[in-house]
Amino acid sequence: MVSATATATNGNGHENGVGDGVVIDCRIENLYYGDFHAVRDTHVPIRKGTITAFIGPSGCGKSTALRCVNRMNDLVRGFRFSGHVHFRGQDIYGRSIDPVAVRRSIGMVFQQPNPFAMSIYRNVAFGLRLNRFKGDVDEQVERALRGAALWDEVKDKLSASGLSLSGGQQQRLCIARAIATEPEVLLMDEPCSALDPIATRRIEELMLELKERFTIAIVTHNLQQAARVADWTGFMMVDTSRGGRTGYLVEFEETKKLFDEPAEDLTREYLQGEFS
């Protein structure tokens, strides 16, 4: 097996790809939780109207990298970050930027479906209330639920608890909740890992519909999922050479190219299932 350190993180072309249509330019130089060096040297441009996937073995920092994009990591004690995340012409890690404001423009869907213990309607309206939405809440809730392909299943029971839904429905409810405020970008952290294959397939179809309206970045441990839905894919790996477990980006490419002819040996070995 190729030594992790021997593999350069650069030189696979993605540096040059930055530019047109990039909504978020995420460059993580170093990321620490306390003393733990979690991620280094990861540069991922996220392009408008596409799905960008992060793949890699467990513990490679792909979720951590995704959570940098809406500053969710700020909630973790001891989080330190160097690098930048450019969004709307600003570094969201800039001094004057409020992480709360960042999260209002960049939605997130989590690994475990996490609807609030309140009605379906209030779940979807939650973000609208936070943003003091003045328009027609009913209409926007319906629009979000339709967008999440859940409307037909719940339109007659909007006052039922969000927890009364099945796992797949709950996850689509969470997607509806996230898109209700029309965020520009939607982050999805292994959104299907708690779901059965049929529910997974529905979410995947949904992602393909949603990418027209929302730029999507997804973390997945399912290679086929990345191959099916993503336009761009970043492969991350763990570097254990210095005694730690530091994740870094091995290769970032258009999905088809990454899967068919990866530039790095490490990527090919991973895709062929030689390690996980």
Place this chain on the structure above:
Amino acid sequence: MSSAPPRAVTISRPPSAREIFVNRAFRGLTHVFAWATIVLLAYILFEIGSLAVPAMNEYGADFVTGTTWDANREEFGVLPEIMGTLYTSLIALVIGGALGVAVAIVLSQGFLPPVLEHLMKNIVELLAAIPSVVYGLWGIFVVIPTVRGPAEWLHEHLGFLPFFDTRLSGPGILPASLVLSIMVLPTVAAISREAMVAVPHKLREAAFGLGATRWETILGVVLPTASAGIFGAVVLAFGRALGETMALAMLVGNANVFGWSLFSPGNTLASLLANHFPEAGRVEVGALMYAALVLTAITLIVNVIGSLIMIRASSKMQGLR
């Protein structure tokens, strides 16, 4: 089984007769102890009830609506005490409940480093370890002198309100309620903190992910999700406040009247019992037993309601896991 390959040694064996006996005996013993507590409760209720029977026959429902307590004329009524008990407990609950929930929020929502949070939590729970009589003394020597100034001011400027229409008499409803609120605070804080800690982290994460501030997350998600547990905590604290005796006997003023003024003296069922038993004759003891039964009934009902709410709260949480 003849086809099975022969084995040299087998390690597994069935439990011996002795092990089975110990197992059964242990199970039987735990049953006995568990039921013993229930039998004890029933026995206490029965004893108080049977001692109260003569007074119950004598005074009937008038006992609960009567307003005089005069052992010489053998006239007994506990309405002022019932009102005083509920009034002081409710005021204590409003103050202690608000403080307790606030403490629970600070000690459960990551405002403090974990070590400090743990330390503070234990200190708050230590409030429950202070003996009631010490609270009473603190009330007499600290709370009453402290509230005297503000009480005078309130009486002078807002005396038209029924809550302030008498002068502070020294011991009375207000000092009793204030001390009682500190006494119920640890119950409210500890149980509602448990309820808040039980709110799954993923829900807070969801709220933060939507761009909620910390307060929006707490008010919009954590408190509603934990609401049943918090409400149960408040009801259980109410049950404690109703039965609290020593501090109230020292602070409430022991006047068999009830007024809405916070500054007037009053009485509660528990302090009535504490103050009158030592010198009570046979007839008065019967009446006091009746009063004890009334107090026990009120406290039991409140506690049962509180426990039912807690059960409902935990079953509601189950759907979130």
